[in-house]
Amino acid sequence: MKKITLTLLSCLSLVLLFLISQPEHAQAGTTTRIYGEDRYKTSVEVSKKAFPNGTxxxxxxxxxxxxxxxAGGPLAYKLKAPILLTKKDSIPTAVNNEIVRLKQRGAKNVYILGGENAVTKAVASKLTSMGLTxxxxxxxxxxxxxxxxxxxxGTATKKAFIANGSNYPDSLSASAIAxxxxxPILxxxxxxxxxxxxxxxxxxxKSYVIGGTGVIDGSAFSKLPYAERIAGADxxxxxxxxxxxxASFSASHALVVSGQNYADALTGSVYAAQKNIPMLLTKSSSLPTSIGNLIDTKNIGTVTVIGGTDAVSNSVLxxxxxxxxxxxETAKSLQGVPYKYGGTTTSGFDCSGYTEYVFNKHGIDLPRTTKDQWNTGTVVAVPQKGDLVFFETVxxxxxxxxxxxxxxxxxxxxxxKGVSITTMENVYFKPxxxxTKKVIN
Structure with missing residues (x-):
């Protein structure tokens, strides 16, 4: 995995990640986090970042x-507008303050997405009382x-992105691109x-159908004009x-957002489109192999994360x-430490206690037992350095x-033999x- 130097907007998060990453001495690159204490405040922070001078x-x-x-990302980008999140019946204080800031810098119009079941008249009335159309x-x-x-x-491109309306991940993947x-996204x-x-x-x-047959099947696909499916395994x-x-990768920059919650990706889509960078989905607690491989192969040196640690954890960074x-190096430095059933310290390790200890030293939390470690990782066909290899011995x-x-x-x-190095061709272990499971991508 590419080695990326860490930069955070929050001093507290910087300290936490410094403790995680040191003394690893990460190399060239930058990771930036844009976030607030919740999804509403995160939408405000993205707005400030994307529109510092107003709109x-x-x-x-x-x-x-x-x-x-x-479907709001393409509209917001066209309007050169941030997407700010509100509660159904009221505008959160932080969002209200950002609206005031934007109005002071020239904002005149507000577009509410959805009917009154989504955003009530009370919110619309509040916005009108602020002098906005x-x-x-x-x-x-x-x-x-x-x-x-x-x-x-608008219909100028005559090309549309199509996503399942009952779930959000695929539409979010397409939002910044569209x-x-x-x-439009339909x-x-x-x-x-x-x-x-x-x-x-x-x-x-043209219709770009985002997602596999599990989300949009052949029956729907056949009803779309000049349809092309873009889909992966997940x-x-x-x-x-x-x-x-x-996406354009010329800037060597990408946006990473949680694929398990729509809010941060929705607000981040405008920022990604504005910067002309791809928006990639991640699990909240681990970086999917496909995303990590793309970051490597496209030589992405700058990653901006939208959302706090509940959305995208420090372990992803x-x-x-x-x-x-x-x-x-850490693993090899422990050679000679004796085997001890149930051992988890340098006085003696069992197999999973040893792997747990080594990975923990580098900020990666593994479960305690071999079985649970097996259930944690992502299956890979060919082992790479740092992967966990498993055997049926008992x-x-x-x-x-x-x-x-x-x-x-x-x-x-x-x-x-205690902590030691063994070839995969060993007559005992090979059969x-x-x-193999990947746990660090």
Missing amino acids: ANIVIAVGTNFPDAL VQRISGSDRYETSVAIAKHV ARQGS LVQKSSVPASVQTFLKGYS RYSTSTKVASKF ASIYFPVDKLI SAGPSHVGIFIGNNEFIHASSS RYLG
Whole structure:
């Protein structure tokens, strides 16, 4: 994994990550976090970052539900507007203060995404009382709302991005790209295309269907004009495929957001489009292999994370710049420590106690037992340095674990030799090899 130097907007987070990353001495690159204490304050921080000098327009979306907001990225980008999140019945104080700041710098118009079930009249009235012109963009349901938003985006490109309206990850993957291209995002059902969407798409020359047949099946696909499917094995792999097809990597910069919550990605999509950088989805607690590989292969040296540690944990940041060679140095420095059943310290290790100890020294938390470590990682076909290799030595299933160190060797706490290096071709271990799991990407 690429080694990335860490920079944070919060001094507290900087201290925490300094403790995690040192003395690993990460090398060239930058990781930046833009966040607030919650999704509302995060939307404010993104707005300040994207529009420090203000703007004429503001887009408002509810922060507690996703359907009406999914298609909002392209509209906000066209309007040169931030997306600020609100509660259904009231505007959070931090958001209200940001609206005041933007109004002082020329904001005149507010666009509310969704009907009154999403954002009530009380919020609209509050915005009007602040001297802003308020326009609500909505339809009778999420599908018609996506059409209403698309009409404001415009039809110049005659290309549309299509996503399932019952879930958010695939539409978020496409949001920044669609925005940059001036293309709308339209929502469909898994097996059908709503009439309002089908009517709107008449005359379109291209439909990019985001996601596999599990989210948009062949029946819906066949009803879309000149459809092309872009999909991976999961939401994270789909994110990489969208970015690889459309995104510009010339700036060596990417935005990383949680794929398990829509709020930060929604507000971050405008920032990504503004910077002309890809927006990649990650798990909250670990960096998916597909995302880590894309960061490596595209030589991305700057990663901006949207959201706090609840959205994207420090371990994700650590894995982006993780120094595998340093971990292996630590592992090798413990050679000769004796084997001790149940041991987790330098006075004696068992196999999983040893791997847990080594990874913990580098800020990566592993479960205590071999079985739980097996259940934590991502399966890989060919082991790479820093991966965990597992063996069936006592009974069916994982019962022994070591760290692959390259040259077809692994280091482990052996019951006969203590911490030692063994070849994968060893006559005892080779026939008992179970598989490899990646835990640091």
